[in-house]
Amino acid sequence: MALPSGQRISLLRLFNRIIKNDIRCCSGRAPVRKCLSKMSLYPPTKQKGEFSNCKSQSLFLYNDILFPCHSGAYNYLPLGLRALEKLTRLIDEEMQNIGAQKIAMPSMIKASLWKRTGRWDTPELFKLKDRHSKEYCLGPTHEELITDMVSQFGMIPYKRLPIMLYQITTKFRDEMHPKYALLRGREFQMKDMYTFDTDEVTAKETYERICDTYCKIFNRLELNFKKVAGATGNIGGTLSHEFQLPSDIGEDTIYTCNQCGFGSNVELIDPIEVESNNVSCPKCKSEMEKSSGIEVGHAFYLGTKYSSVFNVYYGSRYNEKILTEMGCYGLGVSRILQAGVEVLSTDKYIRWPTLLAPYQVCIIPQMQGYASEEFLEISNDLYDRLSGLPNLKNEVVIDDRITMTVGKRIYQADTQGYPNIVVVGSKTLKEPRMYEIKTPKISSDSEYLTLDQLIDRLSIIETI
Numbered sequence: 009m010a011l012p013s014g015q016r017i018s019l020l021r022l023f024n025r026i027i028k029n030d031i032r033c034c035s036g037r038a039p040v041r042k043c044l045s046k047m048s049l050y051p052p053t054k055q056k057g058e059f060s061n062c063k064s065q066s067l068f069l070y071n072d073i074l075f076p077c078h079s080g081a082y083n084y085l086p087l088g089l090r091a092l093e094k095l096t097r098l099i100d101e102e103m104q105n106i107g108a109q110k111i112a113m114p115s116m117i118k119a120s121l122w123k124r125t126g127r128w129d130t131p132e133l134f135k136l137k138d139r140h141s142k143e144y145c146l147g148p149t150h151e152e153l154i155t156d157m158v159s160q161f162g163m164i165p166y167k168r169l170p171i172m173l174y175q176i177t178t179k180f181r182d183e184m185h186p187k188y189a190l191l192r193g194r195e196f197q198m199k200d201m202y203t204f205d206t207d208e209v210t211a212k213e214t215y216e217r218i219c220d221t222y223c224k225i226f227n228r229l230e231l232n233f234k235k236v237a238g239a240t241g242n243i244g245g246t247l248s249h250e251f252q253l254p255s256d257i258g259e260d261t262i263y264t265c266n267q268c269g270f271g272s273n274v275e276l277i278d279p280i281e282v283e284s285n286n287v288s289c290p291k292c293k294s295e296m297e298k299s300s301g302i303e304v305g306h307a308f309y310l311g312t313k314y315s316s317v318f319n320v321y322y323g324s325r326y327n328e329k330i331l332t333e334m335g336c337y338g339l340g341v342s343r344i345l346q347a348g349v350e351v352l353s354t355d356k357y358i359r360w361p362t363l364l365a366p367y368q369v370c371i372i373p374q375m376q377g378y379a380s381e382e383f384l385e386i387s388n389d390l391y392d393r394l395s396g397l398p399n400l401k402n403e404v405v406i407d408d409r410i411t412m413t414v415g416k417r418i419y420q421a422d423t424q425g426y427p428n429i430v431v432v433g434s435k436t437l438k439e440p441r442m443y444e445i446k447t448p449k450i451s452s453d454s455e456y457l458t459l460d461q462l463i464d465r466l467s468i469i470e471t472i
């Protein structure tokens with residue numbers, strides 16, 4: 009298109025200006041520093057008493073972590089989503105360490121698959137129809153879908169086994185009584201893993217390896233968990249273990265033996281023994297202790313329950329056609345996020361599993377007044393130095409709301425559970441500069457460190 013010459017020149021100028029601006033953006037302009045004055049979304053709501061018996065729910069709602077949506081569903085605010093994503097990365101890391109591969113399957117599953125296994129009438133299924141009146145459910149778990157898919161790969165060579173596939177996706181369950189936010193929601197994040205093996209022996213080896221990995225995950229999260237024998241229920245199979253976090257608000261009753269370490273869900277114990285309040289350990293006959301737990305993980309050895317319905321065979325070394333042995337393994341990802349906070353926190357202060365804290369470091373400059381500019385500059389320099397450390401990239405914020413007192417901002421940072429709070433106060437104006445650091449999870453005292461000492465200390469924090 010030919011433009012009048014005057015217009016052409018002005019367009020060219022405009023174009024040049026855009027190019028120059030782009031170059032300036034790309035070359036050297038530092039990324040925006042993360043300042044709390046721009047990040048906090050809403051003032052803490054004070055709905056006193058409403059969530060009094062579930063402290064993690066109140067802590068999440070009062071501290072910019074979650075925002076309620078409708079029954080059994082919550083919005084993750086930026087801090088909450090960061091923590092969830094860290095947990096997801098941790099699980100990915102551990103799953104891939106044992107050779108599992110990640111996939112993603114649709115949430116909508118056609119009814120015919122669930123009818124084949126006889127699970128279509130499960131009351132917790134969310135069901136829907138498309139415009140052609142075809143029936144679907146929103147998957148609470150994916151045994152049917154994955155087994156059907158793997159069956160279509162044809163006969164699997166024995167050398168290719170075990171197959172370990174997992175996903176971390178949104179699952180749905182029409183809960184009768186959704187409660188405690190992420191602990192019992194109608195929509196939740198779950199890691200579900202499915203394995204295919206040649207025989208019972210190898211399938212049970214895979215089972216043990218995955219249970220060990222679950223233990224490792226809970227250990228890395230600093231969570232005191234109990235692995236107990238579980239019922240197989242609706243999923244089916246012959247062997248099952250649950251991973252429980254002991255907590256007063258837990259909905260599961262578990263019995264554990266202090267002598268030999270054996271544990272069991274109450275569902276597996278003789279009701280007469282339970283009634284008489286005298287449950288003896290099936291392994292060593294000692295008396296077992298009763299407690300409440302939040303179920304955060306579950307492992308099932310399925311045998312051929314699903315592979316026989318969907319015909320998943322492998323070819324043996326003698327070229328025989330044999331059914332694969334399956335296992336399925338769940339981790340309640342969003343539930344772990346909240347249950348971890350539930351068991352580690354106090355009524356007032358969020359205590360994250362340290363690896364999951366949304367940010368590792370909060371820098372608090374002195375309150376507005378004398379030498380404000382200098383304090384902000386020192387804080388910005390510190391932010392840049394720390395963010396330059398490989399482990400702290402994207403892990404630092406500045407609480408630049410300098411109209412608030414330092415005390416009030418420390419209190420908020422402590423409440424939200426930042427593992428490291430660094431105050432840039434008057435001692436940073438003298439040589440050598442001394443920074444005040446608080447690590448609330450470890451000690452209520454603070455320490456004064458030089459910049460080098462501070463960097464040494466913070467450069468060894470493990471992050472994910």
Ligand SMILES: [Zn+2]
Nearest residue numbers: 265268289292
């Ligand atoms: Zn025992």
